[in-house]
Amino acid sequence: MTTIRVALDPPYDVVVGPGALAEVGRLVADRRRVVIVSQAAIADRYAEAVRAGIAAPNDVLLMGDGEQFKSLTTVEELCRGFARVGLLRGDVVIALGGGVVGDTAGFAAAVYHRGVAVVQVPTTLLAMVDAAIGGKTAVNLPEGKNLVGAFHQPIAVVADTDTLASLESREYRSGLGEVAKYALMYDVVADPTGLVDILRTGTTAVLDRDPALLGDVVARCAGIKADVVAADPYERTGVRATLNLGHTLAHALEIAFEHRLTHGEAVAIGLVYAGALAGGCERVGMDVVDRFQAVPASLGLPVAVPDAEAVTAGSLLELMRRDKKASGGLTFVLPGRDGLELVEDPPTAALRYAFESVGITDGGWT
Ligand SMILES: NC(=O)c1ccc[n+]([C@@H]2O[C@H](COP(=O)([O-])OP(=O)(O)OC[C@H]3O[C@@H](n4cnc5c(N)ncnc54)[C@H](O)[C@@H]3O)[C@@H](O)[C@H]2O)c1
Incomplete structure (x- = not known):
C-alpha cells in the first residue's frame, strides 16, 4: 500500500494499492454517521468490503449509471x-465509483449543510489517477458539461487497484490514456x-491489470496529480x-x-498531436515526437x-x-x-504537421 500526501491546508492522503478498500473504515473512524453513494453494479461488488470496516451507522444511496445522471436532479435526490438518514455537518459521504459518482456525490457533499466531508473511493482507472484527486466536483446542465460545481477537497482518497479487475476493457483502456499523459508530462526535462x-518494461502486466504493478503505476500518477493540485489548488496560476x-x-x-471515442482514446491521439506540434514548433527533437507516439x-x-475522413482540420x-479553456485563440x-x-497560436506549418501526424491530411484549412 502506498500513501501519497496532497499538501494542501488541510492536507489529505491518497491511499493506493490492492485491498485498499479495507482502509476506508479507519479513515472515517471519528465520524458519527456515514453515507456511501454508489451505482448498483459497483455497490453489488464493493460496498460490503467498504462497510465491513466502518463502525458507525451507515447507509448506501444509489444513483444512476451514465453521464446523464451527473445532474442537479441526482444532487437533489442525494441531498434528500x-x-x-439524518446526516449532519460533522458526518461523512463516501463516493464509491468512477468519475460520475465522484463528481456528483462530491458536489452533493459540497453543498449539503454548506459542506460535509467526502472520501473519494475511485473504482475506475480514470478516477484513480485523475477525477478523485484535487477537489473539482461538478454536474452537467443541458447546456453543457460540468457547468455547476464547486471546489471541495476530499478528506481522503482510497484507490483499491483490485477493483480494476471488473472494469470493462474499453473503460480500462480509456484510463490508460491519462496514464500515458502522466508518463509524458515530465518526460522532456x-x-x-x-x-x-x-x-515500457511492464506493458504486458499493465495490459493484464496486474494489481501490484497497477498499484505502483496509479501511485505514481496520483503523485503527479497531487503535486500539481498542491501547487495550484484553484486553477489560477496556470500550473494546473x-x-x-x-x-x-x-x-x-x-x-x-x-463521444464515440472515449476520453482516453481522444487523449491518446491528442498526445501524439501535441508531441508533433511541439516538434513542428522546434521546441523538442524527433526523439520526443516519437515518444509521444510510442507510449x-x-x-x-x-x-x-480512426475515421479521419469524417472530420476536417x-x-x-x-x-x-471554442474550448472553454482557450479564451478565443x-x-x-x-x-x-x-x-x-502554454503555447498560443502556433505557426500554420506546425499545425499542418501535427494534423498529418494523426492522419488528418485534408489540407483545405489555411
Ligand atoms: N473532477 C475531476 O477533476 C474530473 C477529472 C476527469 C474526469 N472527470 C469526470 O469523470 C467522469 C468520467 O469518469 P469515468 O471514466 O470513471 O466514468 P464513469 O464513472 O461513468 O464509469 C464508467 C463505467 O464503469 C462502471 N464502473 C466503475 N467502476 C467499476 C468497476 N470497478 N467495475 C466495473 N464497472 C465499474 C461505472 O458504473 C460506469 O458504467 C466524467 O463525468 C468526467 O467529467 C472529473
Whole structure:
C-alpha cells in the first residue's frame, strides 16, 4: 500500500494499492454517521468490503449509471437521502465509483449543510489517477458539461487497484490514456517518475491489470496529480493547466465524434498531436515526437484519428478555438526544453504537421 500526501491546508492522503478498500473504515473512524453513494453494479461488488470496516451507522444511496445522471436532479435526490438518514455537518459521504459518482456525490457533499466531508473511493482507472484527486466536483446542465460545481477537497482518497479487475476493457483502456499523459508530462526535462520506463518494461502486466504493478503505476500518477493540485489548488496560476497535455485536440475530437471515442482514446491521439506540434514548433527533437507516439501505442491506444475522413482540420481548429479553456485563440500545453508550457497560436506549418501526424491530411484549412 502506498500513501501519497496532497499538501494542501488541510492536507489529505491518497491511499493506493490492492485491498485498499479495507482502509476506508479507519479513515472515517471519528465520524458519527456515514453515507456511501454508489451505482448498483459497483455497490453489488464493493460496498460490503467498504462497510465491513466502518463502525458507525451507515447507509448506501444509489444513483444512476451514465453521464446523464451527473445532474442537479441526482444532487437533489442525494441531498434528500442524506437528510432522510439524518446526516449532519460533522458526518461523512463516501463516493464509491468512477468519475460520475465522484463528481456528483462530491458536489452533493459540497453543498449539503454548506459542506460535509467526502472520501473519494475511485473504482475506475480514470478516477484513480485523475477525477478523485484535487477537489473539482461538478454536474452537467443541458447546456453543457460540468457547468455547476464547486471546489471541495476530499478528506481522503482510497484507490483499491483490485477493483480494476471488473472494469470493462474499453473503460480500462480509456484510463490508460491519462496514464500515458502522466508518463509524458515530465518526460522532456527528466523522468523523475520513471513511468515511461515502467510502461515500457511492464506493458504486458499493465495490459493484464496486474494489481501490484497497477498499484505502483496509479501511485505514481496520483503523485503527479497531487503535486500539481498542491501547487495550484484553484486553477489560477496556470500550473494546473499542464494537466491538459493532449486535451486541446482531445476535447475537439470528443465533440466532433459525438463521444464515440472515449476520453482516453481522444487523449491518446491528442498526445501524439501535441508531441508533433511541439516538434513542428522546434521546441523538442524527433526523439520526443516519437515518444509521444510510442507510449500511447504501446498501451494499445489509438494514435491516429480512426475515421479521419469524417472530420476536417478546419472544423477541429474551430472546435479547439471554442474550448472553454482557450479564451478565443488556440492554446496548447506543449513540451519544450524547460518542460511543459502554454503555447498560443502556433505557426500554420506546425499545425499542418501535427494534423498529418494523426492522419488528418485534408489540407483545405489555411
Ligand atoms: N473532477 C475531476 O477533476 C474530473 C477529472 C476527469 C474526469 N472527470 C469526470 O469523470 C467522469 C468520467 O469518469 P469515468 O471514466 O470513471 O466514468 P464513469 O464513472 O461513468 O464509469 C464508467 C463505467 O464503469 C462502471 N464502473 C466503475 N467502476 C467499476 C468497476 N470497478 N467495475 C466495473 N464497472 C465499474 C461505472 O458504473 C460506469 O458504467 C466524467 O463525468 C468526467 O467529467 C472529473
